[in-house]
Amino acid sequence: MTVDPLVEFKKVGFSYGARPILKSVDMQISRGQVIAIMGGSGSGKTTLLRLIGGEIRPTTGSVSVADKIIHELSRNELFKLRRKMGMLFQFGALFTDLSVFDNVAFQMREHTNLPESMIRDLVLMKLHAVGLRGAQHLMPAQLSGGMARRVALARSIALDPMLMMFDEPFTGLDPISLGVIGGLIRRLTDTLGMTSILVTHDIQESLRIVDYVYFLADGVIAAHGTPDEVRVSSVPFVHQFVHGEIDGPVPFHYHAPGYAQDLAISSSI
Numbered sequence: 001m002t003v004d005p006l007v008e009f010k011k012v013g014f015s016y017g018a019r020p021i022l023k024s025v026d027m028q029i030s031r032g033q034v035i036a037i038m039g040g041s042g043s044g045k046t047t048l049l050r051l052i053g054g055e056i057r058p059t060t061g062s063v064s065v066a067d068k069i070i071h072e073l074s075r076n077e078l079f080k081l082r083r084k085m086g087m088l089f090q091f092g093a094l095f096t097d098l099s100v101f102d103n104v105a106f107q108m109r110e111h112t113n114l115p116e117s118m119i120r121d122l123v124l125m126k127l128h129a130v131g132l133r134g135a136q137h138l139m140p141a142q143l144s145g146g147m148a149r150r151v152a153l154a155r156s157i158a159l160d161p162m163l164m165m166f167d168e169p170f171t172g173l174d175p176i177s178l179g180v181i182g183g184l185i186r187r188l189t190d191t192l193g194m195t196s197i198l199v200t201h202d203i204q205e206s207l208r209i210v211d212y213v214y215f216l217a218d219g220v221i222a223a224h225g226t227p228d229e230v231r232v233s234s235v236p237f238v239h240q241f242v243h244g245e246i247d248g249p250v251p252f253h254y255h256a257p258g259y260a261q262d263l264a265i266s267s268s269i
């Protein structure tokens, strides 16, 4: 049962033009939880995050955050709510001409009137939380991939978001850095009182750190459960994910016309 939901999807449908992506998504995310959204490539996971951020509007149904229906908010109200949301993308690029310290300070300087002395303390606190206080003077080019991701993480929590969204936070990381980032997502969520949503393909790391998993397929939540439920699930779709099978209910091929038809077209050109 979901207690005290921070994010709620109610029968959400969404189309890009005439192309339906989501048909009817129902999902509840409790405050304080770390949840993962998984699904095949192109199933609409990032689209769910964009709906939460109010970048796009649902075609049907509603998405609410902290009891506010996103598509009913005015521009100002939406901007205010977005300040409480943090986003970390796969390639959460740092500003290459700013030091680690200035990267983390950037949003505080842009969006608050805090004095520089307080910004300094807050930046050091965020860097300390990701284990990189000692790297404050380095430039992004001097960081390893795993360190850069940690700085991006510190930057994304600079304004103390209530909700963090991570889009493929583990991509391209070596196994150790991956475990470090996973552990940090869990720890920061707990210690900062946040709620975190992860869009990821990395099921093993997700199962280690999340409270709940939603599987998206064919525009609906096709399965959901706790990590323990997911590990022993016999639902073919979930089984395919957990055991990393290449083909199964989640198709390997992007939707395409018949191969013979395609070949016939190209050979007649």
Ligand SMILES: Nc1ncnc2c1ncn2[C@@H]1O[C@H](COP(=O)(O)OP(=O)(O)OP(=O)(O)O)[C@@H](O)[C@H]1O
Binding pocket: 016, 021, 039, 040, 041, 042, 043, 044, 045, 046, 047, 048
């Ligand atoms: N701006 C857009 N205009 C039209 N179609 C789009 C747009 N953005 C995404 N799509 C399509 O919508 C579908 C869902 O995209 P989305 O990025 O949400 O998928 P995803 O599950 O996050 O995929 P992946 O795991 O590969 O990143 C895809 O088929 C994509 O091609």
